[in-house]
Amino acid sequence: MVEKKLDNKFSERLNTSGFRFTPQRQRVYDVLMQKRDHPTADEVFVRAKKQMPEISHATVYNTLDALVKCGLVKQVQLQRGAARFCPNMEEHCHYYCDKCGEVFDVPLNKNSAMMPSPRGFKVDHYDIAVHGLCADCAKKK
Amino acid sequence: MVEKKLDNKFSERLNTSGFRFTPQRQRVYDVLMQKRDHPTADEVFVRAKKQMPEISHATVYNTLDALVKCGLVKQVQLQRGAARFCPNMEEHCHYYCDKCGEVFDVPLNKNSAMMPSPRGFKVDHYDIAVHGLCADCAKKK
């Protein structure tokens, strides 16, 4: 029971939040790390299936929730419809093109602390999106 | 055709974006103004129905979209699931309690300009949410 501890960071992180390591969870996390384009749960499902054809829809949803709870992944809700997922845990904000749907991360300097703090509110995390047109779409318009 | 122009700000704003004034749109907007608790489209529908029983679901959705396009209302996506709507067009951010779901606006000082600007990206608007626990829920925990 002791020797599996050092498996890797990923497995440790799951464990400390009370989750077990499973191949499905590894696979979902790998999918997110491999192509960092902020896929939806369904896109993750499709990609995960390529190497693990028997994985189910529900597992992908459950896993994404678990990873969010572990602090391994961020859930991003940029518009109505499907949530997107992002394994970049650095402090950053999302630039979102309302035309083509492209999303990209922009690191955030420390001064995000400029946010006012209503008394008593216990901040968990900030969620900052910038909507507009990406360079390409802006040109075309 | 001329004398309706000065109806009110609301109607003007619709017109300048190519929308017509309709009683349904007025009603939906009134609902948002009367109770500023960031209702979902469905909650708006229920409230609107009280004084306008024949209003339809689709109209509420269409209207909310129209109001967002006019710049009269903001759409807020704080979590998975239903979008919420907010008639406060001042620069502000949303504090959201992940436990009880309460949302409140906090005005934002001018220094929101601190946001980095990737070259070529044409910013339309910022969308800033702060997740955590409201004072009440933080106490209980």
Added chain:
DNA sequence: CAAGGACTTTAGAATTATTCTAAATCTTGA
């Protein structure tokens, strides 16, 4: 090793949120 328990996965059903469709109605300008 066997049994029990907790956690996880799976397929598919169910639910929720939103969008679409087609027909009816309304408004506006010619």
Added chain:
DNA sequence: TCAAGATTTAGAATAATTCTAAAGTCCTTG
């Protein structure tokens, strides 16, 4: 007044997510 275009409506359709029940896995204890 008429035609075009916008709007509304009920209900169907779609999309996104959650739920359910059964089966599988892994660990711990006897």
